[in-house]
Amino acid sequence: MELAILVLLLILALAILGALGVLIVSVRQSAQRATPRPSPAIVQSARNIGRGRIITIEILNPLEVASGQSWFAGIASSLAPSLVTKTVYDTAAKMMRQELAAAGVEAVVDVAMTTATPQTAVAPPMGMASGE
8 A cells, every 4th residue: 555655656746747847848948939039131230330349458457467366477577577468468368258258249359469558548528428
């Protein structure tokens, strides 16, 4: 008698698990259908609109960043600051590529040298809005 009840409970548990599995699959499929996907033409159009817009990032404290990552970098900063700076920029670019890819962003992340003098963020003159 106890064995029969145990078997009945096991069958009932399996049936509940099966129903739960079907419910989960159904919810996932409906969620995927509910998320509209843009057509390839719309995607290409959006890519063309964004062309020419570039985000630039300047790391203002590369030697301090390196020193905070490793004790050796602090020593290397005094001996070869340009090499340490290059390494910080390369590492930052790699991190940005990974994070953007994880977020589904298709981007070209490159490190480029410029001859312009570095600029720091400055408030716009009075009466001018940012971006004008």
